[in-house]
Structures are given as structure tokens and as C-alpha cells.
Amino acid sequence: MTATKSRTMPLDSCEEIVHLRQTTRSWMAEQRFTLVEQTKMMTATSELARNAVVYGGGGSAKLELLEGSGRMGIRVVVEDQGPGIADIGQAMTDHFTSGQGMGLGLGGAKRLVDDFEIRSEPGKGTVVSITKWK
Amino acid sequence: MERIPILKVGEFLLVSIQVDMHDRLAMSLQDDLTAKLVATRAKGVLIDISSLDMVDSFIGRMLGHMAAMAGALGAKAVVVGMQPAVAITIVELGMALTEVRTALNVDKGMALLQSLVAKSCSMDNHDCHEK
Ligand SMILES: Nc1ncnc2c1ncn2[C@@H]1O[C@H](COP(=O)(O)OP(=O)(O)O)[C@@H](O)[C@H]1O
Numbered sequence: 001m002t003a004t005k006s007r008t009m010p011l012d013s014c015e016e017i018v019h020l021r022q023t024t025r026s027w028m029a030e031q032r033f034t035l036v037e038q039t040k041m042m043t044a045t046s047e048l049a050r051n052a053v054v055y056g057g058g059g060s061a062k063l064e065l066l067e068g069s070g071r072m073g074i075r076v077v078v079e080d081q082g083p084g085i086a087d088i089g090q091a092m093t094d095h096f097t098s099g100q101g102m103g104l105g106l107g108g109a110k111r112l113v114d115d116f117e118i119r120s121e122p123g124k125g126t127v128v129s130i131t132k133w134k
Numbered sequence: 135m136e137r138i139p140i141l142k143v144g145e146f147l148l149v150s151i152q153v154d155m156h157d158r159l160a161m162s163l164q165d166d167l168t169a170k171l172v173a174t175r176a177k178g179v180l181i182d183i184s185s186l187d188m189v190d191s192f193i194g195r196m197l198g199h200m201a202a203m204a205g206a207l208g209a210k211a212v213v214v215g216m217q218p219a220v221a222i223t224i225v226e227l228g229m230a231l232t233e234v235r236t237a238l239n240v241d242k243g244m245a246l247l248q249s250l251v252a253k254s255c256s257m258d259n260h261d262c263h264e265k
Pocket residue numbers: 047051052055056080082083084085091092096097098099100101102103104105106107126191
């Protein structure tokens with residue numbers, strides 16, 4: 001699997017969340033992902049981006065187009081150097097929030113994509129990677 | 135500062151969201167709508183989201199808040215025009231938005247608002263109608 005296109009984007013404001021999700025969508029439209037796939041992926045991206053801004057104190061996102069073994073995909077990796085998540089199981093649980101959210105960001109994002117990986121270390125930060133295959 | 139316009143159409147307010155809103159813009163729309171509902175004493179609000187290509191949990195929560203807030207101020211709220219791909223996505227995200235009344239398009243939403251407002255008026259004046 002190789003990345004045929006890649007772009008890193010800052011995530012420090014709510015405007016940048018919109019910019020990231022719109023870029024994700026336009027990359028997918030170019031690759032002729034279906035409208036439903038585009039909508040799911042951009043929504044998952046938006047959730048992770050907001051978490052990085054709100055809980056992680058800002059961070060960045062890497063967008064990649066993947067190609068290999070006869071398939072293609074799009075991956076978004078969102079990372080921050082914030083406080084991290086002590087209990088990932090709890091954070092992934094629907095309706096759990098430590099803030100004012102609906103607690104659906106992480107669990108919902110996982111349902112909306114094909115691959116979902118989360119790594120977090122208290123005091124160091126959080127990295128979440130999501131991939132949608134065509 | 136950028137703002138989502140809120141139009142007064144007869145006794146209703148019409149909000150047509152034409153841009154992908156960032157979170158601060160969504161919050162200010164919520165505040166503006168509250169102020170406008172109080173100022174105009176509108177009986178209903180129509181929120182057109184047909185241009186929105188995504189509703190995540192933040193925007194979904196805002197739609198729920200706007201509907202609840204309209205209700206608290208004695209108005210009815212209807213969200214119209216949700217794209218099918220958006221509807222599929224919010225269900226999978228885990229948001230049912232069951233507390234938000236919806237209609238297919240602006241025309242159907244207007245008709246629904248009118249019937250909701252008419253119904254609540256006849257309930258308010260129940261005694262008069264009995265005589
Ligand atoms: N990047 C992050 N850094 C630190 N904590 C996080 C991060 N992302 C999520 N969390 C924690 O996980 C919880 C659940 O996140 P989420 O499912 O997106 O729901 P919400 O954002 O509505 O709270 C958050 O309330 C927060 O405590």
C-alpha cells in the first residue's frame with residue numbers, strides 16, 4: 001500500500017475543522033467515492049478534528065490517498081499533543097462525554113469508516129487514524 | 135462578522151443554512167434565532183438544511199437545541215431538506231434527532247408548520263370552540 005497523494009493540515013481552530021472536512025470530501029469526489037461514502041468519511045473526520053481542537057488543544061491532520069493490491073482508499077490521521085485519554089474504552093462508549101458533547105464522536109466515527117485505530121498516552125497526546133476503502 | 139440570515143416570512147421565521155458552518159457560526163445562529171423569536175414573537179421556524187453536505191454531532195446538537203428553544207418560546211420548529219446521504223450518516227453516527235420535526239422540503243415544511251400552529255391555537259381556545 002503506497003500513498004499516492006498526501007497533505008498535512010493544521011487543526012487549531014473551528015474554521016480549520018471545516019477546511020479539513022471539505023478537503024476530505026473533495027479528494028473523495030475526485031476519486032469517485034459514492035456520495036454516502038463521502039458523507040460518512042467527512043463526518044467522521046469532523047468528529048476527530050473537533051476532538052483534537054477541543055480536548056487536545058489543537059493539532060494536525062494528515063490526509064492520504066492509498067493505492068495498492070487492487071484497491072484504493074483514503075486515510076485521515078488526526079493527532080494532537082494534548083492530555084491524552086486515560087480510559088479509551090470509556091471514551092469510545094456512546095454518550096460518554098467529559099465535556100458538553102453528545103459523546104458520539106469516537107464511537108460514531110468508528111462506525112462510519114472501514115478501519116479505525118486509536119492510540120493515546122496520558123500526558124503525551126492522541127492519534128486517531130480512519131480509513132475508507134473503495 | 136459572518137452570519138446566517140434569518141428571514142421573517144409572515145408569522146414564521148425562515149433560516150436557510152447555505153454554508154458549511156464552523157462551530158462558532160453554529161452557536162451564533164442559535165443565539166440569533168433565540169433573539170429573533172423573542173423580538174418577532176414568531177409562531178414557527180423553518181430551518182432549511184438542504185445545502186448542508188454534512189451534519190455531525192455538533193450541528194445535530196445545535197439543531198436539537200434550536201428546536202427545543204423554539205418550543206420553550208411557544209413556537210414550532212421544522213427542519214427541512216436533509217439530504218439522504220446525511221440522513222443515513224447521522225443514524226449510523228448514533229443521532230436519531232427524534233426530538234426534531236422534519237419535512238422533505240420547504241413547501242411541505244411550511245404546510246406542516248401551518249397545521250401545527252393551527253392545531254395549537256384551537257387547543258388554546260378550546261373553550262371558545264366548544265360554545
Ligand atoms: N483528542 C482527545 N484528547 C483528549 N481526550 C479526548 C480526545 N478525543 C476524545 N477525548 C475524550 O473522549 C470523550 C468522548 O469523545 P467523543 O466520543 O468525541 O464525544 P464528545 O466529543 O461529545 O465528548 C471526550 O469527552 C473526551 O473526554
